[in-house]
Amino acid sequence: MIRKSFLSALGLLLACTANAEWALNMPKGVTDLSLETYNLHMLVFWWCVAIGIVVFGVMIFSLIKHRKSKGAESASFSHSTTAEVIWTAIPVIILILISIPTAETMVKIEDSRNPDMSIVVTAYQWKWHYKYQDSNIEFYSSLARSSMAARPKESGVDPFSVDNYLLEVDNPVVVPRGSKIRLLFTSNDVIHSWWMPELSIKKDAIPGIVNEAWFIANESGTYRGQCAELCGKDHGYMPIVVEVVEPEAFDAWVNSHDAEQ
């Protein structure tokens, strides 16, 4: 009976979402570490599926076979040390198998030594400020006007008609592909969190504290994220856009910035 409800719920879900399959899972991202993170995510997921098949399998078998209406007589056993030792030991082994690669990845994530370039990210209610260290490039990055116009209640603008609704900014962060970029996070007011799924970075920007994270993007492209820590009324309206460009294009961008100033 339970199984039926499961299947019907699942069936309904699948029917509604058959054409949106791309949004079902975590992105693999464009850095080595984001791929490692994705693989860890899938590793634990498949362990969960395997455990689920065994546990739910036994349970469903029991629900079908051991019911009073089928004339099942109840047995009288109430403990078995062997069984209990087995189902304590096996999870421990699985956890060890999961935690070894996880710890390896964590060590890499924390290794922000020798960056090619550092960017100081300062969070404000409700926008981001970026300063490229060792250069005079700095700018604010806020929600794009197109989304700004569509977001109020009764704005009369259909969100579906806006490109990248709520995920577009006026000034994106531009970084070169293949360089080790270190990000230094802090905040001017409340706690925010800089989240870029494709780079597998989510780090809190906290007043009075400087946090760091790093990445080497392997593919150029435009990547989108959002503030992930509740930071007040416009928390949903402070997106992040990172443009990863070829090194030459990055130099051109830096020069054009210098020319402006």
Add this chain to the structure above:
Amino acid sequence: MNTEVIDAHDEHADHAPPKGIKRWLFSTNHKDIGTMYLTLSLVMFFIGGAMAMVIRSELAIPGLQFVHPEFFNQMTTMHALIMVFGAVMPAFVGLANWMIPLMIGAPDMALPRMNNWSFWILPVAFGLLASTLFMPGGAPAGGWTMYPPLILQTGDAFPFLIFSIHLLGISSIMGAINIIVTVINMRAPDMSLLKMPMFVWTWLITAYLLIAVMPVFAGAVTMLLTDQFFGTSFFLAAGGGDPVMFQHIFWFFGHPEVYIMILPAFGVVSEIIPTFSRKQLFGHDSMVYAASCIAFLSFIVWAHHMFTVGMPLTGQLFFMFATMLIAVPTGVKIFNWVATMWRGSMSFETPMLFALAFVFLFTIGGFSGLMLAVAPADIQYHDTYFVVAHFHYVLVPGSVFAIMAGAYYWLPKWTGHMYNEKLGKLHFWASTIFVNITFFPMHFLGLAGMPRRIPDYSTQFADFNTIASVGAIGFGLSQLLFVWVLLTAKKGAKVTAEVWDNPQGLEWTVPSPAPHHTFQTPPKLSSADGFH
């Protein structure tokens, strides 16, 4: 003369309870106080649920349709506070009040007047909290986690929030003391600790957790209060304080709090599954050790809520390994329930259906919990709808379903009549289907990149949000069936003292409905009641 007074007093105790409002206001009777706790919990469940309906209506399609972002944040904050402190916790305290004395053969709770007080503080606390909705600046909107500095931007509501939490904490601590004293001192003479039913055991452990962490929580919010009004800088960087310190203190309370909301649920389910499997609970003692183990681990895993705040690598590794360890005792519990069912003789009355759904769906919440323990992946999941899906799976088809299961299981004992089984089953199926439609798609939303606590979202998240909203409204409406079952509870056939098919435990040895006073002389344990 002395004997006369004592006699008169004894006689008085046999009288029916006072009539009208006085019965409830001045009650020192564990059954009446249990009923009041459960009623308050149901009312709060619907108030918190109404807020969830506002949230899901706004999120049904992209763009803002009904509310402004400020009010949306007030709704998410208040929904959480009311559901955690108003619906789930009082429901378990209500079940404890009703059932613990009946299960251990005690005439009442050990400290009946304190029992009365710990209940009546609650309506006052929630009055304070709810009044903030009508204040300038509105209700608290900084999330139920109340992280500074954001929470310090709350308007007039701020001190009301703090004081209502103080009151809730006082109530919880008194309730916990009462339960510990009752369980330790008032068990039937032959009932050794390891002979106690699982519900009593899990509540004993829960009560210790409450006493350990509620004062910590009160301390944390008091520091917020002095930061706001008395010039201290515990959490203000500008004055040399540390905003992250609050998160450490909060989650030192917050993580055990999670187990406060699930351990009694384990207890309820451990009572129900044996009854309807017609078989003893598998591994009673290992269940006790597993619950104690979970309680111990709950104190050393708090920072897994904080993998993104910037902790040293060794700290992250410690909290990750400790968190993963919790999967072991939790697994033992689930395996033991399955082993209880194995080669049983099962029937599927409403309480059993809810208990089975609990085992299935709580396990799914456990799986996402294991995924969340993996720190690099957690950095991606953190503060997204994946987390929302996870904790709603352990709280709604987890804690709430266990409360429902317990309510259906013991309702005939409370009223003396069988509830409407058809309606009960309908309520179960509607709840189970809709709860999955609501919360399962949230896993996908989180993985695809939707942060939590946002009033509006990018159009790529539209489909799953619409499905979740439809499910939520269906789940909300399904709960009206439960109210109908309760309102018509006394219309069913009269039940025997046992109610079910040879259930085990002392609560089934007293008549149904349970008289106002029970076990005025301690009972003898017999093997017919499941004691060996």
